[in-house]
Amino acid sequence: MLSKNKIKFIQSLNRKKTRDQEGVFLVEGNKVVLEAVASGFPVKLLAASSSFLKNNRLTATAAKEVVECSPEEIKKASQLKTPQEAIAVVEIPTHQLTNAQLAGEFSLALDFIQDPGNLGTIIRIADWFGIRQVLCSVNSVDCYNPKVIQASMGAIFRVQIHYLDLAKLANEAQESQLPVYGTFLEGENIYTSNLSPHGILVMGNEGNGISPVLAGKIRHKIHIPSFAHGNAGSESLNVATATAICCSEFKRRVV
Amino acid sequence: MLSKNKIKFIQSLNRKKTRDQEGVFLVEGNKVVLEAVASGFPVKLLAASSSFLKNNRLTATAAKEVVECSPEEIKKASQLKTPQEAIAVVEIPTHQLTNAQLAGEFSLALDFIQDPGNLGTIIRIADWFGIRQVLCSVNSVDCYNPKVIQASMGAIFRVQIHYLDLAKLANEAQESQLPVYGTFLEGENIYTSNLSPHGILVMGNEGNGISPVLAGKIRHKIHIPSFAHGNAGSESLNVATATAICCSEFKRRVV
Numbered sequence: 001m002l003s004k005n006k007i008k009f010i011q012s013l014n015r016k017k018t019r020d021q022e023g024v025f026l027v028e029g030n031k032v033v034l035e036a037v038a039s040g041f042p043v044k045l046l047a048a049s050s051s052f053l054k055n056n057r058l059t060a061t062a063a064k065e066v067v068e069c070s071p072e073e074i075k076k077a078s079q080l081k082t083p084q085e086a087i088a089v090v091e092i093p094t095h096q097l098t099n100a101q102l103a104g105e106f107s108l109a110l111d112f113i114q115d116p117g118n119l120g121t122i123i124r125i126a127d128w129f130g131i132r133q134v135l136c137s138v139n140s141v142d143c144y145n146p147k148v149i150q151a152s153m154g155a156i157f158r159v160q161i162h163y164l165d166l167a168k169l170a171n172e173a174q175e176s177q178l179p180v181y182g183t184f185l186e187g188e189n190i191y192t193s194n195l196s197p198h199g200i201l202v203m204g205n206e207g208n209g210i211s212p213v214l215a216g217k218i219r220h221k222i223h224i225p226s227f228a229h230g231n232a233g234s235e236s237l238n239v240a241t242a243t244a245i246c247c248s249e250f251k252r253r254v255v
Numbered sequence: 256m257l258s259k260n261k262i263k264f265i266q267s268l269n270r271k272k273t274r275d276q277e278g279v280f281l282v283e284g285n286k287v288v289l290e291a292v293a294s295g296f297p298v299k300l301l302a303a304s305s306s307f308l309k310n311n312r313l314t315a316t317a318a319k320e321v322v323e324c325s326p327e328e329i330k331k332a333s334q335l336k337t338p339q340e341a342i343a344v345v346e347i348p349t350h351q352l353t354n355a356q357l358a359g360e361f362s363l364a365l366d367f368i369q370d371p372g373n374l375g376t377i378i379r380i381a382d383w384f385g386i387r388q389v390l391c392s393v394n395s396v397d398c399y400n401p402k403v404i405q406a407s408m409g410a411i412f413r414v415q416i417h418y419l420d421l422a423k424l425a426n427e428a429q430e431s432q433l434p435v436y437g438t439f440l441e442g443e444n445i446y447t448s449n450l451s452p453h454g455i456l457v458m459g460n461e462g463n464g465i466s467p468v469l470a471g472k473i474r475h476k477i478h479i480p481s482f483a484h485g486n487a488g489s490e491s492l493n494v495a496t497a498t499a500i501c502c503s504e505f506k507r508r509v510v
Contacts, residue, residue, distance in 0.1 A: 117372075125496055127489045130482035155489050191507040227385035227506050234382045234410050241380060241499045244492070248500040249507075251482050252446040 002047050002073040010047075010077040010087060016142045024089050025144035028078060032154050033086040037062050039157035041090050047074065048086035063088065079146045092144060095160045101133060102178060104198055106250055109135040109166050109180075111214055112205040113239065116141050120151020121240040122203070127155035129247040134159055135200070137166045137214075166202065170217040173200055180218050182210050183242060187223035190249050195222075197254045203243050222246070257302050257328040265302075265332040265342060271397045279344050280399035283333060287409050288341040292317050294412035296345050302329065303341035318343065334401045347399055350415045356388060357433060359453055361505055364390040364421050364435075366469055367460040368494065371396050375406020376495040377458070382410035384502040389414055390455070392421045392469075421457065425472040428455055435473050437465050438497060442478035445504050450477075452509045458498050477501070 002010075012018040013026040024044055027036045034056060036043055046063035053059075053068060060066050075083045108126055113119050119141050126134050134143075141148065143161040152159075170180045181195070182202040202218060204210035210218070224245050226233045237245070257265075267273040268281040279299055282291045289311060291298055298318035305323050307313075315321050330338045363381055368374050374396050381389050389398075396403065398416040407414075425435045436450070437457040457473060459465035465473070479500050481488045492500070 121493055121496060124489050124493065127483060128481050128492055130484050130488065132484075153489060158483075158488065224383075224503070226383050227509075228382060228413075229385050229387075233385070233413065234379050234408060237383055237499070238376055238379065241376060241495065244496045244499045245503045248479070248503060252504075254482075 002067055002069040002077060006045070006047070006067070007073065007077045010089065011079075013089065014079055014146060016145070019092065019142070019144050023092050025092055025149065026079070026146050027088040027090050027149055028080055028084065028086075028146065029150065030084045030086050032149065033088045035154035035157055036088045036090050041093060041157055043088050043090050045089040046086065047077065047088075049074070052085040080150075093160075095162060097133065097135075097160075097162045097164070099172065099176060102173065102200065103176065105132060106198055107131060107133040107135060107200050108243065108247075109137075109169065109200050109202040110140055111137045111166055111202055111210050112208075113140045113203070114206055116145045116147035117151045118206065118238070118240045119143060119145075120148040120153075120156075122243050123148070123152040123159050123161070124155040125240065125244050125247055126159045127152075129251050131247070132160060134161050135166065135169060136161060136163050137211075138163050167214050167217055170200070170202070170214060174217070174219060179220055181220040181222055182215065182218035183246065184210065184215070184221040184223060187221035189225050190222045190246060191225070193220075193222050195250050195253060197250070201246055201250065203239055203246070206239050257322055257324040257332060261300070261302070261322070262328065262332045265300075265344065266334075268344065269334055269401060271400070274347065274397070274399050278347050280347055280404065281334070281401050282343040282345050282404055283335055283339065283341075283401065284405065285339045285341050287404065288343045290409035290412055291343045291345050296348060296412055298343050298345050300344040301341065302332065302343075304329070307340040335405075348415075350417060352388065352390075352415075352417045352419070354427065354431060357428065357455065358431065360387060361453055362386060362388040362390060362455050363498065363502075364392075364424065364455050364457040365395055366392045366421055366457055366465050367463075368395045368458070369461055371400045371402035372406045373461065373493070373495045374398060374400075375403040375408075375411075377498050378403070378407040378414050378416070379410040380495065380499050380502055381414045382407075384506050386502070387415060389416050390421065390424060391416060391418050392466075393418050422469050422472055425455070425457070425469060429472070429474060434475055436475040436477055437470065437473035438501065439465065439470070439476040439478060442476035444480050445477045445501060446480070448475075448477050450505050450508060452505070456501055456505065458494055458501070461494050
């Protein structure tokens with residue numbers, strides 16, 4: 001049984017403040033909960049139906065605390081419109097980022113991404129393309145927001161997310177010969193640009209792109225050209241869409 | 256002033272049945288409403304604040320009926336959490352699709368896309384890549400669903416959407432030498448495949464991919480390879496993400 005206090009606690013994880021104070025985040029949905037348990041991330045609480053626990057051979061050791069509960073209790077605790085059979089409360093990891101982790105890698109940097117669905121989709125894209133580090137400006141949406149976790153589809157357990165000063169990062173990277181790319185309307189055509197297999201690609205805010213201070217530090221400005229007929233096409237691509245196209249273009253050349 | 260009846264009518268456009276009966280769909284958001292007015296699609300009703308009408312120099316001829324109304328009235332009629340200053344009711348176009356429209360073009364076909372956000376994002380991607388026709392299986396989500404319109408960001412006015420039998424379409428296309436591509440787990444690596452500048456690319460359902468009957472008809476099976484380290488990566492990409500990567504790959508080669 002899931003106590004009223006536990007239900008309240010799970011509900012409260014919708015708020016960043018509570019997540020930060022408690023050092024945990026909420027994971028929902030059968031598949032992602034299973035990924036959480038298998039991930040090596042410490043699971044503080046696993047609340048699930050008896051059939052879910054049985055079918056997936058989850059014992060009392062699957063988490064620090066395993067609670068068998070009813071669908072109604074899950075529904076009360078859930079943030080989802082159509083809750084599934086399991087919820088997990090997982091400890092927020094404390095990743096350290098060193099320059100050595102970025103050297104020889106292709107990493108993503110996100111400047112003030114606001115929409116949780118976009119951030120989650122981008123983390124999933126990063127995972128697909130073997131990107132280990134996603135670097136977010138400190139004003140970006142919190143990656144432990146339940147909507148980010150949902151959209152990331154488990155990729156949150158495989159990609160390390162860091163919040164830091166991107167302008168400082170861009171300076172340091174370029175000083176150590178790691179190229180920094182960014183997408184700009186006036187950038188060079190990505191399809192005909194020279195792209196390094198290692199570096200950092202900066203993607204900007206949904207409405208405003210990369211902030212001026214950061215933009216000033218980026219040496220390699222690239223652009224996805226539109227193939228629309230005449231001047232009639234869309235003004236821009238969604239940021240997650242643009243990230244996917246850029247990652248595909250950087251990565252396919254390494255094959 | 257927006258009458259109670261008009262507010263009720265606008266609200267009812269959330270339902271496909273009403274949209275089909277009335278032959279109209281709902282457009283919200285300042286920018287997309289302006290695109291609707293400029294699109295050449297007949298606008299049956301434009302409801303907006305006086306400042307919106309004035310700032311954008313919209314007169315009584317901007318739509319069949321122009322109603323100046325208060326933010327409160329817009330809010331009542333709106334489907335959005337944060338309504339803006341304008342709403343338009345636009346006539347659903349009756350596009351005819353001929354084989355000649357597909358010959359010499361690169362078109363998208365969508366098999367049972369269920370999520371309105373995905374469909375809207377895909378229409379926006381199609382617009383960016385100069386794709387004129389998007390062909391949806393009859394069981395796909397309705398493209399005039401307000402959430403599709405939102406996500407398409409005005410691209411709905413530039414891309415023609417058709418609902419039809421995709422298996423029949425694939426047969427006819429291949430009979431007339433138009434290649435049909437589809438994404439499959441067992442498909443050939445898209446980055447090293449021969450891709451025709453003309454043809455139809457089929458993308459499948461979010462959970463289940465392309466349906467077996469249609470899959471059996473597709474001669475060119477392609478796949479976006481994962482670059483994840485080991486076997487640890489995400490199982491799949493979101494369908495809109497995958498569509499963006501495929502369109503980028505088909506189109507960049509034509510440049």
